[in-house]
Amino acid sequence: MKNALLTLLFILSGIASYAQDSIKVSYSQEPDTLVRQRFIDRYENVFMTxxxxxxxxKVGYQGSEVQGMGINFGYEYKLLPSLSFEAALFAQFSEYNxxxxxxxxxxxxxxxxxWVNAxxxxxxxxxxxxxxGLNANNFSGPYIGFTYDQSVFLRYQYTNTxxxxxxxxxxxxxxxxxxxxxDFSVALFNKEAGANSYVEGSPAFWKPKNYVLGTNLNIGLAIGDWKKTKTAPFCDIIFCDELVKGQWKxxxxxxSIGLKNQIVRTEVAYERKLGKIPLSMQxxxxxSLYNNNWFRSSPTRSTSVEGNLQLRYYFLRNFKERRGxxxxxxxxxxxxxxxxxNFNFIKSxxxxxxxxxxxxxxxxxxxxxxxxxxxxxxxRIFFDASLVYRKSFLVDDTYLGRQKPFLTSKMTMGFTF
Structure with a gap:
């Protein structure tokens, strides 16, 4: 009897085990609610640091009150991570900016x-x-430098070579x-590049009156040994989706500031969007100040103040907005x-x-x-370049409106607030 009971318990336990193994197990997948995000280093994408x-x-437009205006062709080579040398040829269209x-x-x-330059x-x-890990070995960053300019061809026959x-x-x-x-720089030169410096004798290196402090802007195209990288979409980098109603510029x-000659030019502007249409008012x-003391017996000073109102139509804005x-x-x-x-005052x-x-x-x-x-x-940075078809009218001119219209250009870089 005892053996029969043990046998029965063994059979029931086996049946229970079989019943547990026969339960069906199902699997399911649910989509992840987290959206994959792309993090963009905007600074690195723009400046390739x-x-x-x-x-x-490098081939670029160069504008400077000291070195003049023209096209600069340069080659820069990195000798050490922190040291580079550059040789350049400058086609100077004007002695002034x-x-x-x-x-x-x-x-x-x-x-x-x-001109040639080292x-x-x-x-x-x-x-x-x-x-x-913030930078690679390249040409992006602040620097301290030494430069030497030498003319190789001058369109006029100056007495001082x-x-x-x-x-x-x-x-x-x-x-x-x-x-x-x-490339934007501030430089201290031992002589100026204006026409008057060619006429005078060789300026003494040790005299402070022969030195001038000036700014220089060089902007253009660059070709090098880097591989083109895939950058993020342009608007993801420069904040195209930012709503701007007004800005100071x-x-x-x-x-060009020296003891004998001073030139200062600057501009302040405020631009305001008009309603919902792609119009703005600026x-x-x-x-500008030009003070010439090259010849102490005949100094000249020219001061100019100009105020303008502009109505601007951004004609591609609606087209871009429809495409996001x-x-x-x-x-x-x-x-x-x-x-x-415009008001000008000249004193001689x-x-x-x-x-x-x-x-x-x-x-x-x-x-x-x-x-x-x-x-x-x-x-915080803006760039503005334009072609300008201009007509001027002298207020005190007897023959009002005799000035002919002319085509000119303007390029401005600066800061926004």
Whole structure:
């Protein structure tokens, strides 16, 4: 009997085990509610700080009140992570920082001065940034430099052929996307590049009156030994989706300041969006000072203040908005109308011929048609370039309106607030 009970318990336990194994198990998958996100290093995508570079050919527009305006062709080579050397050829269209379109419209290669330049740059914080993983060995960053300019062809036969000039630089150079670069610097030179310096004798190196402090902007195309990288969408980098109703703009100043000669030019503007349509209104005030004391017996000072109102139409904004590529960020191509008023005052003094002293006041009404492109970058930087078809009217001119309209250009870089 006892054996029969044990056998029965064994059979029941086996049946129970079989019943448990026969239970069906099902599996299911649910989609993850977390959306995959892409993190963009905007600074790196624009300025290519983490792309190593050792060679770079540059072709750029150069504008400076000291070195003049023209096209600069340069080659820069990295000898050490913090040290580079550059050789350049500068086709100087003007001794002063004038509009590029004026000279291209009436271009004559016989009127171009040719300069050569040698430059050494010390990127003083490059090694530290490389160690921290913030930078690769390239040409992007602040620097301290030494430069030497020498003319090889001058369109006029000057009496002084000793036109070599040395300078100490402090600047910032950076790559801009795959094939762009920008270089802004402040330099102390031992002589100026204006026409008067060619006429005088060789200026003494040790005399402070022969030194001049000036700014220089060089912006253009760059080709090097880097591989083109896939950057994030343009608008993801420069905040195209930012809604901007108004902005203050301050131009980077153009200066040439010495004891004998001073030039200062700058501009402040405020731009305001008008309603929901792609229109904006801009008011700006520009100031320029030119003080010439090259010849102590006949100093000259010219001061100019100009105020303008612009109506701008960003004609591609609606097209971009429909494709989700932009909002009203006051960036993009535009067409515009300008009206303004300019006041000029020129004062000349002649020590030995006071009868020739002059105090000239000129008031001018300006009208213009504009076609340009403006771009905000990182909320605090802007670039604005335009072609300008301008007509001026002298207020005190007996033959009002005799001035002919002319085509010119304007390029501005600066900061927004």
């Amino acid at each position: 983490k792309v190593p570079t050792r060679h770079m050919f 004038e509009a590029l379109a004026d000279h291209l419209l009436h271009f004559n290669w016989k009127q171009v001065n040719i 430059k050494a740059r010390w990127y003083y914080n490059m090694n530290r940034r490389i160690k921290k 000793n036109t070599g000039r040395i300078g100490l630089l402090y600047g910032l150079q950076s790559r801009f996307f795959n094939n762009g670069f920008v 301050v131009q980077m100043p153009n200066i 008011g700006d005030i520009g100031f 590529k932009s909002t009203s960020d006051l960036s993009g191509p535009y067409a515009g109308l300008l009206g303004g008023y 003094r002649y020590k030995y011929q006071p009868e020739f002293n002059q105090n000239i006041e000129t008031r001018i009404w300006n009208t213009a048609l504009l076609l340009g492109y403006q771009q905000r970058l990182f909320k």
